[in-house]
Amino acid sequence: MIEPVLNTAREKMKKAIDVTRNDLSSIRSGRATPALVENIVIMAYGGSQKLRVLEMATITTMDAKTIVIAPYDVSTLADIEKGIQIASTGLTPVVDRDIIRITIPPLSAERRGEYIKLAKVKLEAGKVMVRQVRAEAMKEFKKLVSEDEQKHGERLVQELTDEMIAELDSMGVHKEAELLQI
Template identity: 45%
Template sequence: MDPLDEEVKAKLAKVLEVLKTDISTVRTGRATPGLVDHVVVSVYGGSTRMKIMELATIGVQDNQTILITPFDQSIIGEIQKGIMEANIGLTPVIDGQNIRISIPQLSEERRQQLIHLMRQKLENGKIMTRHVRQEAMTAIKKDYANKDISEDIMLRLEKEVQRVVDEVTSEIETLGKKKEEELLQI
């Protein structure tokens, strides 16, 4: 196995990971922990900034309600404030030792806006994939120009890089189709 091939696969895996995280933040009208788990809040008097997933358990009570239970009850107000300040269109309500977030139904117009946003995120993922491909192809051609590899090896490596890029692009398309189906469900 070629080290270049492993490096390309690692970079493309990172692109997919970033894209999945990015797409999970797009609201579908259904309650999911992904809507708030990466929101960063200032806690303990603003001295520390942490993700909600590091400060609390995040669960789904029903299709329309996210339930957040802080590990430390003294920061419940700061978590609520952080969600409000994150401008993600959700209104957290403190309910005893928990924070409840009701997810409103999406209008058809809002669904179309979210689909458009999601497609932009997918396109950004494809652009990142193309950048990784371009870097790999440039490195392969440089190795060939320096006589470090033969023409046969260069062609094989280019073919392998293209195959891996095609797989990732296909996975990006599949992610997009799944998310679009979720957005269109009522």
């Protein structure tokens, strides 16, 4: 009876970590990555469709400071440019024939501090999600198993929770180091 609850909790915790990893990847670090623009929603084809940049174009990095966006349909070039400008990412797209180039400006010390705080907020949200999964698993144990098995299950879930929180902490340390790198 313990294993199914534990497996469900493990899967939900991994999903929470994936969500947090995705959130952290969208925080600008001064280095060009496709994740900075791929999830920006664009009003394409005269505003009739909402699409993410990832669905409309190939996104590559030319070098450590330049993102290149090559739309599948050249007629959406202006829509993508406008969507990136509206998204308040601090990025400035430049149309160059049938592609868009985005040069990543260096981060100021103040902006780095803001991004580190934002990363910590996103990490804390991830930890909260993991803890909520732990609480759900503990409730399941109370409903399904005897008191001895419940204690054993709770210990296993706590170990799993500690492992997942440690992974989130590691992601946070990595992101902070990335943000502080000049």
